[in-house]
Amino acid sequence: MTRHLKRRPPTFHLGWLIEDAVLVRLAKEGGYIPTDEGKKDVEDDDDDDEDVEFDDDDEDDNNNIEPNYIHKAQGFMNRCDELQLQVFPGLASVYDSSTKTVSYAVSIMTNFQTGTGRWNPEDCDKLVREFKFEGEPKWYLDYEKWHWRKMK
Numbered sequence: 076m077t078r079h080l081k082r083r084p085p086t087f088h089l090g091w092l093i094e095d096a097v098l099v100r101l102a103k104e105g106g107y108i109p110t111d112e113g114k115k116d117v118e119d120d121d122d123d124d125e126d127v128e129f130d131d132d133d134e135d136d137n138n139n140i141e142p143n144y145i146h147k148a149q150g151f152m153n154r155c156d157e158l159q160l161q162v163f164p165g166l167a168s169v170y171d172s173s174t175k176t177v178s179y180a181v182s183i184m185t186n187f188q189t190g191t192g193r194w195n196p197e198d199c200d201k202l203v204r205e206f207k208f209e210g211e212p213k214w215y216l217d218y219e220k221w222h223w224r225k226m227k
Contacts, residue, residue, distance in 0.1 A: 083224045086217035088167045088182035089194075091208040093151075098166075098179060101150030102142040109146060144168075147179075158205055160198045169215035180215050181206065 165182035
């Protein structure tokens with residue numbers, strides 16, 4: 076469709092907006108939470124006689140670390156696997172024009188995937204029931220690929 080163009084049009088995602096709190100819950104339920112295992116212990120090179128107390132309650136510290144996109148995506152994909160979907164949807168950062176903010180969307184296809192059979196009505200019904208989406212899917216502008224780009 077756009078092969079003759081020297082530029083690629085913006086990417087749009089067909090799907091539903093999903094709240095960040097839902098993705099955080101899925102990440103935590105699936106055990107996909109960040110830890111501070113990689114943190115290095117900070118040692119004081121001074122030989123002061125001060126006693127320094129360290130809090131050994133690591134579990135509480137880990138619960139306060141917010142899952143990032145990777146953890147949220149893993150939790151989301153885990154739930155999609157449990158739903159036994161034929162075609163896994165994407166999780167995309169999109170521009171929500173109703174609130175003028177960046178949100179996550181469950182993407183069942185993009186404007187570059189039309190006609191490829193990506194849209195599966197049975198899967199869409201499962202997604203709507205599981206995540207309580209309202210209405211038909213809508214088109215959302217991709218947050219990162221919102222502009223015309225040079226073809227490679």
